[in-house]
Every structure is written in structure tokens, then in C-alpha cells.
Amino acid sequence: MKTIEIYGFPMDLGASRRGVDMGPSAIRLAGLQKQLEDLGFNVIDKGDINIKTKEVLTISNPKLKYLEEIVSASNKLAIQVEESLSRNNFPLCIGGDHSIAIGSIAGIASHCKKQNKKLGIIWVDAHADMNTDETTPSGNIHGMGFSASLGLGDKNLSCIMNINPKAEAKNCALIGVRSIDVMERSNLTSLGLHVFSMHEIDKLGIYPVISKVIKELKSRVDHIHLSFDADAIDPETAPGVGTPVNGGLSYRESHLLMEIIAESGCLSSMEIAEVNPIIDNGNQTAELVSKMIASSLGLKIY
Ligand SMILES: [Mn+2]
Numbered sequence: 001m002k003t004i005e006i007y008g009f010p011m012d013l014g015a016s017r018r019g020v021d022m023g024p025s026a027i028r029l030a031g032l033q034k035q036l037e038d039l040g041f042n043v044i045d046k047g048d049i050n051i052k053t054k055e056v057l058t059i060s061n062p063k064l065k066y067l068e069e070i071v072s073a074s075n076k077l078a079i080q081v082e083e084s085l086s087r088n089n090f091p092l093c094i095g096g097d098h099s100i101a102i103g104s105i106a107g108i109a110s111h112c113k114k115q116n117k118k119l120g121i122i123w124v125d126a127h128a129d130m131n132t133d134e135t136t137p138s139g140n141i142h143g144m145g146f147s148a149s150l151g152l153g154d155k156n157l158s159c160i161m162n163i164n165p166k167a168e169a170k171n172c173a174l175i176g177v178r179s180i181d182v183m184e185r186s187n188l189t190s191l192g193l194h195v196f197s198m199h200e201i202d203k204l205g206i207y208p209v210i211s212k213v214i215k216e217l218k219s220r221v222d223h224i225h226l227s228f229d230a231d232a233i234d235p236e237t238a239p240g241v242g243t244p245v246n247g248g249l250s251y252r253e254s255h256l257l258m259e260i261i262a263e264s265g266c267l268s269s270m271e272i273a274e275v276n277p278i279i280d281n282g283n284q285t286a287e288l289v290s291k292m293i294a295s296s297l298g299l300k301i302y
Contacts, residue, residue, distance in 0.1 A: 003089045004041045004297070006033065007080055007104075008048035009271075011073060013057070013066035014099030014142030019278030020242045024048060024094045026277040026286035027293075032094070035294040046084075049076050049103075063133040064154055070141050071156050074103030078161050081107030085269065092293065095273035097242055098129060101145035101227045102157055104271050109149075109166035112223050120171040120221035121149065122213060124257065125229035126245040128180045128188055128195075135183035142242070142274075145227070146174070147187055169193045171221050173213040175257070176201065176232035179245045198247055206253040207260065214264045226261060226270040226296065230289050238288055240280025242273075251288070258295035267296060 008024030084091040132153030148157040151165030169191035234248035
């Protein structure tokens with residue numbers, strides 16, 4: 001059985017709303033480690049990456065807010081994630097805002113490059129996270145993680161670990177999207193990314209969608225990474241997220257997505273982002289996310 005290494009990334013510099021920096025604590029409190037141990041895994045919690053808070057920082061570029069600290073923290077996470085993979089372990093990164101993906105995917109890409117492996121990414125999110133400093137309406141870097149990983153935008157973000165792009169768009173899929181900024185749209189179409197919005201999920205169902213994505217990725221890549229933004233889930237089920245958008249995945253759709261990924265047996269790394277305990281009901285969203293992580297790693301109803 002694999003060893004899972006948990007890395008906390010208490011980051012909220014990438015977002016406007018405060019509180020997602022408490023996500024790692026909330027997910028730990030929900031019993032993540034025990035749930036994974038109950039599945040038979042050896043679990044090592046590697047603690048949190050050290051990240052400065054907004055109170056001690058200033059914004060030097062309003063189109064790339066807190067760029068310097070986000071790049072610094074991303075580098076730290078990238079090195080840890082790469083080391084985890086080189087130990088043949090499974091890095092599980094818990095956020096924090098979705099800028100967590102910039103560092104984790106950089107570390108994964110560096111590992112894959114050295115091992116001559118192709119990287120594929122399944123990005124599950126209400127948003128596309130395909131903005132750049134030129135298209136962003138807010139300057140928030142949590143909306144730039146996917147584009148940076150695919151080689152677009154500011155080089156400080158896209159060239160971490162000196163690999164750019166981290167993955168090819170044809171080896172990536174975006175699932176669950178329902179809120180795309182006007183200028184961001186052109187970045188999506190220019191790369192030819194596989195997009196399965198809530199429209200396709202409503203029409204086809206989540207099972208055919210995730211099955212198709214996995215089948216295609218399995219035939220093309222050697223390492224599949226899951227980048228899961230908790231706001232992909234409907235806010236009625238997951239109210240404690242950074243940027244809630246109506247019309248998301250239901251409780252069972254979210255779990256089924258994870259269960260099918262687990263059944264495929266091809267997941268090699270994961271991050272979960274944007275849990276915000278400040279606007280949650282109790283710890284409902286972190287508890288859901290913790291159980292979903294277990295589903296993605298083999299928890300079955302029966
Ligand atoms: Mn996101």
C-alpha cells in the first residue's frame with residue numbers, strides 16, 4: 001500500500017475573500033488522516049508550508065497581487081512534492097486557495113520530466129482558472145493556476161522549477177466549470193482544452209464525462225494529477241468555499257467522480273483547494289472534502 005504524504009498550504013494571498021488559509025486546519029480537524037489510515041494507507045502529515053500573511057505584505061502589482069510571496073511559497077511546495085514523488089509516495093496537498101496548484105504541479109512536472117513521464121491533469125472547478133495578468137479582472141492569482149501550468153501568463157508563475165509548460169493542454173481536462181470571465185474565454189479556446197462544463201454534465205451525466213476523460217488520459221499519459229477546487233460542488237452542499245457559484249456538482253456527483261477516479265487506479269497526486277471555514281456551516285464543507293478525498297483513494301459505499 002502506498003504512503004500518502006499530506007502537505008498543508010495555508011494560503012489566501014491568491015484570493016480576495018479571507019479565510020481559505022484556515023482550510024488545511026479544517027480538513028485535518030475533519031479527520032482526514034484517520035479516514036485514509038482506515039483505508040489501509042500509511043499516512044504522514046508533513047505539516048504546513050510556511051506562508052506570510054497579508055498583514056505583513058504589500059501589493060506591488062495590482063494585476064498579480066502578492067506575486068512575490070506566492071512564487072516563494074510555490075517553490076517551497078514544488079520541492080516538497082517532487083521529493084515526495086521521488087520517495088514513491090503519494091503527495092496530497094490541502095489548501096488554501098487554488099494557487100496551491102502552481103507549486104504542486106511544478107513539483108510533479110519536475111518529477112515527471114526526470115522520469116521521462118507524461119503528465120495529465122484533471123481540473124475540477126466552478127471556474128476555469130485560466131486568467132493571466134492580461135485578462136484578470138481582479139488580479140487574484142488563484143484564478144491563474146491552470147493557465148500558468150499550461151504555459152500562459154507571467155513567467156514568474158509559469159516557469160517555476162524551470163519547466164514551461166508543465167503539461168500539454170491536450171492531456172488536460174476541465175470539469176464542472178460554470179463561471180468564466182469574458183477575456184479568460186479566449187485563453188481557454190486558444191489552447192483547445194477539453195472542457196466539460198456543468199452544461200455537459202447536466203446533459204450527459206458525471207459518469208460518462210469522467211469515464212471519457214480517464215480513458216483518454218490513460219492512453220496518453222503516465223501520471224494523472226487531480227486538482228480539485230471545492231467550489232466545483234454546489235454551494236448548498238459545500239457552502240464553505242472561497243468563491244461559491246450556484247449550479248454545481250451534487251453530493252453524489254462529487255463522490256461518484258472521485259469513486260470512478262479511484263476505480264481507474266491511475267491517480268498519482270492530488271490537491272484540494274478553497275475550503276473556507278469562515279463561511280461554512282460548522283465544519284460541513286471540510287468534512288465533505290475529507291470524505292471525498294477518501295473516495296478518490298478507494299473508499300466505497302459497499
Ligand atoms: Mn479554482
